[in-house]
Amino acid sequence: MSHLHLIAFDADDTLWHNERLYLTAQNRFKTLLARYHSSEWIAERLDQTEMRNLPHFGYGIKSFALSMIETAVELTEGRITGQEIQILIDAAKEMLTAEVQLVERVPETLARLAEKYALMVITKGDLRDQELKIERSGLAQFFSHVEIVSDKKRANYSRVLQQHNLAPEHFAMVGNSLRSDILPVLELGATAIYIPHELTWAHEHADAPTAAPNFYEVAKFDDLPVLFAQLEQK
Known part of the structure; x- marks a missing residue:
């Protein structure tokens, strides 16, 4: 399991x-x-x-x-x-x-992951804008929950986990921002997977926590199924 x-x-x-x-x-x-x-x-x-x-x-x-x-x-x-x-x-x-332009191979990768895991979105920003982008993206079908938060700090993630009655060791976060998607999640003791994006906002930059035991990095979105399969073997 x-x-x-x-x-x-x-x-x-x-x-x-x-x-x-x-x-x-x-x-x-x-x-x-x-x-x-x-x-x-x-x-x-x-x-x-x-x-x-x-x-x-x-x-x-x-x-x-x-x-x-x-x-x-x-x-x-x-x-x-x-x-x-x-x-x-x-x-x-x-x-x-503007038209929502998906990152390459996102739909088919989410479809594969949704066969085995519950998936959700945790994003920050304007509520209406993010809701519309999720709707226009065509990806809503893959997610059981969508959380649009004012910020992504440890307290925000902790609150989400409490709402879903989930321990950190059963949770993984995937994102392109070391500052918002990776570091706060690692502080909780959860798993964080970093996918670099060439145009990440400078405000979201931070040093990669390469020594952290639950930190992983993949080059492309469609590398995720292989990584999660490897994690299941640990």
Whole structure:
């Protein structure tokens, strides 16, 4: 009998590509403000504003849009026009309605894993945005539960496990963020599987805990069935 009862997956840049939407919007933002400042300075100030606003607005596209507008007002010293602000709002709307582009071989891999394990999503961000992406992704059929949380810290994961009456040794988390998907889960004593993504947001970077006994890394999403089969032999 499997010692893992529940496998949870991050959503953005684990199940589907997401950071590329932000990079496209950032490039439009830098172009809009190019006559005021250098591209590097604009990017740095936007990042600072995003970090400062996280306690107020949380994660997600709407928070990002507000940070773009605030940064634009600051960097132009209030000279940005209503028409230019509308450009930023339109960019955010395009992000919210963009086609969900799945990471390669996600559906067939989830189908294989769902034959043996209960699967769930644990993702952070704007509730409505994440709900719509899960719906549009076509992946909802594979998950028995979806948890959309305000943040991914040890307390958030602990609360999810308590809600499902699950001990950490029976839980595994899969994701692309060392900071949010891996380190807090290892602190609980659960299993964490890291799948790097080439465009992971800098805020989510951390040193890989290579010495941790329950830490594993795979190169591709469809490497997961083999890894879980190996874990069952331990």
